[in-house]
Amino acid sequence: MFDQLLMAFVALATIENVVAMFLGTLIGILIGALPGLTTTIGLALLIPLSFGLSPLVALGLMAGLYNGSMYGGAIPAILLNIPGTPSAIATTFDGYPMARKGRAAEALRIACYSSAIGALVSALALLLLAPPLSLVTLAFGPAEYFWVAAFGLVSISVLLGSDPIKGLISATLGLLIASVGMDTLTGRMRFTFGNLELADGVNIVVVLIGLFALPRVLRMAEEAIKTGVSRDELRLSGSRLNGRALVSLVPTWLRSSAIGIAVGILPGAGGNIAAFLSYNEAKRAARDPESFGTGNPRGVAAAETGNSSDNAASLIPTLTLGVPGNAIAALIMGGLLVHGLQPGPALFRDNGVIVYGFMLQMLITSVILVGLGGLIATRLFAQVLRTPQVLLAPMIVALMFLGLFTVSNSSFQLYLMIGFGLLGYTMERLSFPLPPMILGVILGSMAEQNLRMSLMISRGDWSYLLASPISKLIAILILVVLFVPVRRAFRKKMAMEKGS
Amino acid sequence: MMRLIRSVTTPDVIAALALVGLSAWALYYVSGLSARAAMFPRLAAGLLLALSVAYLIRELFRASRVEPQPFFHHAPRFVIALVLVVTYAVAFPKIGFLTATIVFVPLFATAIGMRRPWLSAASGIAFTAAVYVVFVVLLNRRLPPERIIELWRDF
């Protein structure tokens, strides 16, 4: 392995490969930062291009784009409260409050470092532990996935906000949206009204961009602010981030990296789930959980480390087994197939230089991210905010629509996005929290499919759900998660009663 | 009587009624599906119905006590922005992305109160050019064809 690693390293040391990694990272930050363009869309745009490139150059662009976009998504999340990618939703929770308190520069810098660290740890896991971790992937079947989805759904409770009824309504609406489309287990269409374009369900990009970006645009139009953000508010230098503040983030970084990698190796889950879970765990572990959501740097660090440490880890099943776990991994597998490289154990044997080269690219681009994100890109993109909002709003609309249209070539998807925009606007005006809905959409179908698939495999025997040790473990974790807040509330009550 | 009606028709009450209607309709809809296909959506719709009834009751009691908040910040500008966004979504696949965008950006800005026409127009052109460079030149993507160029060629 190490000689192959060395050879891969040498192969990467050409000017075009280095340029590809820098360019890929920069494009990634750009794509992530533009609301409407996501990692998936960016990679889909790259695939046709990569036909004409040598494999390592094409993969370098992809690795850079993947890592870069995970950080890029944090930029509008912090500055505008619009997550640039689905994975950056959790970054808005504390990032935007920080920006409103004039700590935008600090939040961006934390997001950048956290993304880079997450991506770096994840790439190391990919390089060193890929074969053993791929066995973990295989151990997860429908029953185990059902429990993973249930765990995610239970963690919605942390995101409910101040009004639990509205939070729960938001989540159940998400579950209902998740059931739109063809039910693959019976072949029946549900809530499609004879429209084939709803057969695959509602695309998560449509829901996300509709819910988060369009209401913000309409709000900008209503406020009609003719100036941009002033230079003072956007001062990026002189942030109060010092060594001690960074050291205090280390536990969050470690915890979130572990969560991100764990989520990453499970097919079906993605950066968004990793970010939510690591945010929840950071909040749960904190001594001051109530400060989360009001601009706690650890919230930003947890979300950004979580979504980036999912990156390289999610490629473990793809590269080792040839089984892509999510849309992004499937696109990267497509990028390998373009060059006639079939992922799987044979790839390591026959094309070791390329596989290890790609793993190293995931590692190197995470380091590049610190330089590019910290120095150039952040300054550059923050300037976007100095554009008068009345001009920025139509540009965001144009990018939202263009991004969706280049991958779907469908007007219907644009109208659907506007529909979700109006829903998001209404929910925002009536103080319904949006994140529970997104989680409902993502996890609802995962829970349903896997539950019913398990019951089909066991021919109706419910005990199959708890047959494996992994299932039991996750089910116990769910009980713990449900029990802890109850106990905390109980203790508080006891203490209060004692006090009075 | 009129005052009573007005006092309970807060945005929250209307939303709650809409949610009750939606979940009731969804429950009716899934009754036409087979039991296995209906299980999960029925669960979601049932939960939603229970929650929205609770929401409705709470808001009805609260409505008489709380002064209703206006729903829009600025209704006219909201309507203008929405109409323009919808028009743009309908138009650009038909007349071409670049043509539509170069008009849409300054039009939107001006319609909601931008008073510097040259700056708006220049921004529209610069933005469209940037999109063209990134998507067409760098990424080699096909954008919806520009009707105006075809018309010009036919002419």
Added chain:
Amino acid sequence: MTRMTGLLASASVLLAGTAAFAQSDYPSRQIELMVGFSAGGALDLLARQAQPFLQKYLDGADIVVVNVPGAGGAVMNQRLANATPDGYTLGLLSMPGVVTVLFGTDAEYTIDDFEYSGTFTFEPHSIMVGANTPYQTGAELLDAARAAPGTVTIGGAGIGSAAHLALKSLELAAGVEFNFIPSQGAAEMVNQVLGGHIDGGVTTISASYTHHQEGQARVLGVLASQRVGLTPDIPTFAEYGAAVEWGALRGIAAPAGTPQEIMDRITEAVRLTMDDPEFQEIAARNQMVLDFRDGAAFRASVEEVYLTLETMWADDPWID
């Protein structure tokens, strides 16, 4: 009524006139080749790999691949059926996908809405089982399913998909019953087979064969009348007494009414592409099973599958 037909007749004369005018200098502008799946998928790769060759053999025409994903390709099929039949909107059809969605779903086109051109690949479906399952041959698998109906779990893309109907045809031909586990797609199924959560799965031979070579799973047989050239070690189920021909036939189609001359030119371009050694080499690297059939043969296969499914549906509809 007569006026209506008269109008229609004159309109069709007019259309024929413009078509005749158009085909003399075909292709004179950009040709859209639609693909019913997202970028990076098997069909998208095929389209993008064939595109430069088609351009070359259509006198340097400008061909652009357009992804119209959704409903297993049906969104694209429907759009193709409704497109202007002038030879500038083409689609890369995947059979039996183009036929299967006509049963029990919302698809509104028919198989007569297309003109068929040349095909690129025919990839038979195959049955794979996990490396730790007791089944060493197709015969053993069929025997087990026959002995205890509905206990052997076989996964594959959802109900009504090509994979599901492939298994259904095998069940009918062999007189056995499996427990079909519908998954979100072939990748999820492979994961479940490799992890031992289900016994086996059904997917095209190019998707299953790599796992067979790696020893992660065993491909027991293909649903074809003869062994596939690229995988000579894999028997056919016909050898086990279950004669089923089922696979993914991928070729170019155009909206019905596209002038025959244009269709012939496209078919010729596909044939020349298939004869091109450079294209053959690319296909071999991607384990594509090349199979050129002309428009008439493509149409015949589509009609045959349609009739088979019609009978199967009438007998036992798989979507209620």
